[in-house]
Structure formats: C-alpha cells, structure tokens
Amino acid sequence: MIVNFASAIMDDGKKIKLFVASLVLLAAFAPISESANILGIFTTTSPSHNIVHMSYLRPLIERGHNVTVVTSIPLKDKNPKYHHILIPPTEARTKQMADMKAAVSKKRSLLELIRTSLESVSSFGPMLADHLKDQRFQDLMQNPDNKFDLIVGGYFFNPFYVGLAAHFRCPMVLSYANAPNSLTNSFIGNPNELAYVPLSPLFGLPDLSTFKGRLTNFMINIPVSVFNGLMDMQMEGIYNEIFSPTEYPSYHEAKKKVSLIMFNYHFTDGIVRPNVPAAIECGGIQIKDKPDPLPENLQKLFNASSEHGVIYVSFGSNLGINDINPDVVNALFKALSGLKQTVLWKWSDPKTPGTASNIHYNSWLPQDDLLQHPNLKLFITHAGKGGVTEAAYHGVPMVAVPMIADQIGNAAQMVKDGFGLQVDKKTVTEDQFKEAILEVLTNPQYTENVRRFSKLTKDRPMTPRETAVFWLEYVIRHKGAYHMQSPAVHLNTFQLYSFDVIAFILLILFLVYKLVSVPLIFVFRRLIAKFTKVQKIKKH
Numbered sequence: 001m002i003v004n005f006a007s008a009i010m011d012d013g014k015k016i017k018l019f020v021a022s023l024v025l026l027a028a029f030a031p032i033s034e035s036a037n038i039l040g041i042f043t044t045t046s047p048s049h050n051i052v053h054m055s056y057l058r059p060l061i062e063r064g065h066n067v068t069v070v071t072s073i074p075l076k077d078k079n080p081k082y083h084h085i086l087i088p089p090t091e092a093r094t095k096q097m098a099d100m101k102a103a104v105s106k107k108r109s110l111l112e113l114i115r116t117s118l119e120s121v122s123s124f125g126p127m128l129a130d131h132l133k134d135q136r137f138q139d140l141m142q143n144p145d146n147k148f149d150l151i152v153g154g155y156f157f158n159p160f161y162v163g164l165a166a167h168f169r170c171p172m173v174l175s176y177a178n179a180p181n182s183l184t185n186s187f188i189g190n191p192n193e194l195a196y197v198p199l200s201p202l203f204g205l206p207d208l209s210t211f212k213g214r215l216t217n218f219m220i221n222i223p224v225s226v227f228n229g230l231m232d233m234q235m236e237g238i239y240n241e242i243f244s245p246t247e248y249p250s251y252h253e254a255k256k257k258v259s260l261i262m263f264n265y266h267f268t269d270g271i272v273r274p275n276v277p278a279a280i281e282c283g284g285i286q287i288k289d290k291p292d293p294l295p296e297n298l299q300k301l302f303n304a305s306s307e308h309g310v311i312y313v314s315f316g317s318n319l320g321i322n323d324i325n326p327d328v329v330n331a332l333f334k335a336l337s338g339l340k341q342t343v344l345w346k347w348s349d350p351k352t353p354g355t356a357s358n359i360h361y362n363s364w365l366p367q368d369d370l371l372q373h374p375n376l377k378l379f380i381t382h383a384g385k386g387g388v389t390e391a392a393y394h395g396v397p398m399v400a401v402p403m404i405a406d407q408i409g410n411a412a413q414m415v416k417d418g419f420g421l422q423v424d425k426k427t428v429t430e431d432q433f434k435e436a437i438l439e440v441l442t443n444p445q446y447t448e449n450v451r452r453f454s455k456l457t458k459d460r461p462m463t464p465r466e467t468a469v470f471w472l473e474y475v476i477r478h479k480g481a482y483h484m485q486s487p488a489v490h491l492n493t494f495q496l497y498s499f500d501v502i503a504f505i506l507l508i509l510f511l512v513y514k515l516v517s518v519p520l521i522f523v524f525r526r527l528i529a530k531f532t533k534v535q536k537i538k539k540h
C-alpha cells in the first residue's frame with residue numbers, strides 16, 4: 001500500500017529506492033504481532049538505576065509499543081512517544097534522604113554506621129510506597145480504561161510493587177541494575193550457591209577457591225538472610241496497606257507472579273553462576289548499540305588533545321559535592337592538573353575544585369559516547385555499577401575511588417580483572433592518585449586486559465537490547481510465560497534445601513537403629529551374662 005501510494009507521486013528511480021526501503025522497514029518490524037500496552041514503573045531517585053531501567057523501554061517504543069512510564073525524576077530520554085507520569089518524592093522525603101546520605105558518608109564508629117545504614121535502608125520502602133499512594137498514580141490505577149499487557153518494574157527495596165500485576169491482571173517483569181543476589185533470587189527460584197557464587201558485591205568478593213573465602217561467604221549469608229526476612233516483613237506490611245488482602249492475592253502469592261528478572265549482568269563480568277530460565281542476563285543494557293556523535297565542543301577538545309588523549313572523571317550522578325570528602329577531590333585535582341592529558345570532569349556544583357588549563361568541568365557529559373571514543377585513555381570513577389560496566393564494555397582502563405555500597409565490590413572486581421587500580425578514599429593523597437593514574441596510563445597491561453574483555457563481552461548471539469526486547473515480547477506473547485518458571489518458586493526453604501527429606505531419612509535411620517539395636521543389645525547382654533557365668537563356673 002505504501003508503495004502504491006508513493007508511486008503515484010514519484011518518478012521511477014525514487015520508486016525503487018522507496019520500495020527497497022519499505023521492504024527493509026517491514027523486515028525490521030516483521031516479528032511484532034501487535035502493539036502492546038506496557039507500563040514501566042521506575043520510581044527510584046538514583047539516576048544511574050533509572051538509566052538502566054529506561055534502557056528497556058526505548059527499544060520497545062522503537063518497535064511500536066505503547067509505553068507509559070512512571071518515574072520520580074525527570075526523563076533524560078525526550079522521546080515524545082512516552083506517556084510520562086512524573087511523581088517526584090515529597091519534600092519531606094527529599095530532606096530525609098539528604099540527611100541520611102550525609103550521615104552515612106560521615107566518619108563514624110562502626111556501630112553508628114550500622115545504625116544509620118539500617119535506618120536509611122528501612123526508609124526506602126515507605127518512600128517508594130508514597131509514589132503508589134500519590135493521586136497521580138491512583139488516577140492511573142483507578143481508570144478502568146487503562147489496560148496493560150506487561151509491567152516492567154524497577155526493583156530496589158520495593159517488592160510490594162508486585163501488587164500492580166495483580167491489579168492490572170497482567171504479567172510483571174523486574175529490572176534489576178545489578179547481578180542476581182539472594183533478594184532477587186527469591187522471586188524466581190534462582191539458586192544461591194554459597195560455595196562458589198559470591199553473595200553480593202555489597203560485601204566484597206571473598207576468594208571462593210579457599211576454605212576461608214567459602215566460610216566468609218557462608219557466614220555473611222546468615223545476617224543477610226535475617227535482614228532479608230525482616231525486610232520482607234516490612235514490605236508485606238506496606239503491600240497490605242496498598243493492596244488490601246480482601247481484594248488482592250496475598251503478598252507471597254503476588255510475588256510468585258513475577259515472570260522474569262532482567263539483570264544488568266553478564267557472565268563475562270566474572271561471576272559465573274547457574275541461572276534459572278527466568279533470570280535474563282542483559283549486562284550492558286544501558287549501552288547504545290552505536291554511539292551518537294559527540295557535541296561539537298567535546299569533539300574539538302578530543303581533536304586538540306589527540307597527542308596525549310583524554311581522561312574522563314565522574315563520580316556518578318548520585319553523589320553531590322557534599323557527599324565526597326573534599327580532601328579526596330583536592331588530591332585528585334592536584335594530581336590531574338599536572339598532567340599532559342586533557343581532563344573532562346563531570347562536575348555539577350558551581351564551586352569547582354580549582355582551575356587548570358587542562359581540566360574542563362561539565363555538569364553533564366555523554367558518558368556512553370565518550371567511553372567509545374578511541375582517544376579516551378582513562379576513566380576515573382567512583383565505581384558505580386553503570387560506569388564500570390560501560391567502561392569495561394568499551395575497553396577503557398580505570399582508576400577507581402569507591403565511596404559506598406556496591407562500589408566497594410565493583411572496584412575490587414575491576415582491579416582483580418586487571419582493568420585498572422583503586423585508591424582508598426579515606427587515605428588517598430595527591431601522590432597516590434598521581435602514581436595510580438600514571439601507572440594505568442603508561443603500563444599497557446591494563447588497557448590490554450580491558451580491551452580483551454571488551455571483545456569477549458560483546459561476543460554474544462544477541463546484543464543486550466535485542467535480548468531484552470526478545471524476552472519482554474516473549475512474556476507478552478505467552479501471557480506471563482509461566483511455563484518457564486522454576487518449581488523452586490513454590491517450595492519453602494525447608495523443602496528447597498531438602499531439609500524435610502533429610503529429616504525424614506534421619507528419622508528412618510534412627511528408627512531402624514532402635515529396631516535393630518534394642519534386640520541386639522538384649523541378645524548381646526544375654527551372651528555376656530552367659531559367658532561370665534561360664535567363666536565363673538570354670539573358676540570354681
């Protein structure tokens with residue numbers, strides 16, 4: 001039809017071109033059966049998590065689906081096709097979060113650190129519940145015209161969001177910005193193999209080839225399981241508040257309805273682990289299949305610095321100037337200002353660490369495009385999961401200054417992989433920074449290692465985005481795809497680890513032992529008695 005219409009208004013040469021173009025277009029869209037209504041709910045306030053979650057929606061829009069997205073921070077992706085609902089955190093919550101961030105990053109005793117960490121963790125749930133209770137979201141929920149074929153939920157301390165799948169009577173997929181861990185695994189029955197899979201980068205990476213490492217991994221799992229259990233109770237409470245048990249399935253039933261989890265992790269990241277079919281490895285999902293051209297001013301800087309190359313510095317989007325120790329920033333500034341390389345520093349505060357002819361501050365930099373530039377020599381990072389993944393994917397060596405949470409483990413893994421070095425934020429000096437930077441710039445082994453990895457991780461049957469599109473549409477096509485659910489989802493802990501079976505076998509063994517031993521002992525005693533009698537008689 002397109003071709004017929006076009007032929008009426010165009011000459012022959014153009015006709016052929018258009019014909020070919022529409023064939024290509026048709027081929028590209030061929031697998032899509034019909035446009036689906038998809039709801040993305042990503043209420044995290046962490047921009048880096050949001051980038052990961054949003055990466056699933058863009059290709060879905062490009063394939064013609066009708067995408068509605070709820071976020072708590074403005075969208076970076078300005079595609080007008082999103083039906084976007086912005087629900088920012090309340091002022092009180094914003095203040096609460098800022099206070100907690102400050103408290104966690106301050107120097108404190110271990111006990112206080114644990115207390116403030118627990119406080120901040122337990123405030124996530126109520127904060128993320130605010131978004132669901134908000135009038136703007138309630139309008140979306142209560143409008144009977146809104147029908148969805150799939151919900152994609154950004155997962156982080158909000159498992160009660162599973163109630164939305166029950167509400168809209170549609171399948172739900174979770175997006176998790178990290179590797180599988182015991183929290184995410186519980187949804188889909190993914191095994192936690194403590195003997196050879198590190199529990200979580202949050203707790204560092206014990207060397208599991210040693211007994212000590214395995215003991216550590218096992219022991220950390222105990223408080224973590226207690227924590228998970230307590231958190232689940234809190235989440236169940238929130239669920240019951242929003243999804244009344246009289247109208248909705250119970251929290252634990254609703255949790256079993258999660259079809260898939262998309263992980264921002266791939267086995268080439270270094271942790272090889274067994275995954276059930278519902279655990280989809282989409283490591284590098286936030287990375288574009290092809291870079292966009294750099295803005296003109298950045299391109300100019302790259303051209304001008306072609307001799308020595310460019311260093312890119314970013315402490316991510318979560319950490320503000322007040323969250324980073326000024327000593328660290330000053331030491332880094334001094335170390336960088338003496339270098340021949342051009343430095344691009346992502347810095348959003350009006351007050352900069354200082355001026356130097358080779359350092360250029362920018363409140364926003366197109367990280368993914370920068371890291372793909374052949375003349376980018378080094379990435380100085382706080383070791384957020386997103387940045388480390390992107391740099392490694394593009395083969396850029398790193399110097400890491402991990403600050404909090406999973407950054408510690410990300411940096412340790414990065415160093416272990418040989419992609420760069422890390423410095424300690426508590427003790428780092430200008431000289432240490434300089435030494436680490438020069439070592440990574442001049443010793444080719446780091447670049448070689450990370451380039452080798454880059455080649456390896458890109459070698460996949462489908463790109464992360466193609467993988468994501470395939471599985472999300474698969475869930476839509478097969479109405480939740482519950483045929484691929486692991487039976488483990490329906491077992492409790494005792495059943496899952498065969499404790500019930502082991503207990504049964506022990507009981508049988510005990511009974512058999514009793515059955516056999518009682519008469520045996522009886523016979524034995526009689527024999528002894530007889531024997532001693534005989535002995536006595538003999539003696540007399």
Ligand SMILES: *[C@@H]1O[C@H](CO)[C@@H](O)[C@H](O)[C@H]1NC(C)=O
Nearest residue numbers: 037066067068083145146147
């Ligand atoms: C797309 O989704 C929105 C919900 O945000 C809905 O109002 C609209 O009717 C949908 N469009 C189509 C064509 O289904």
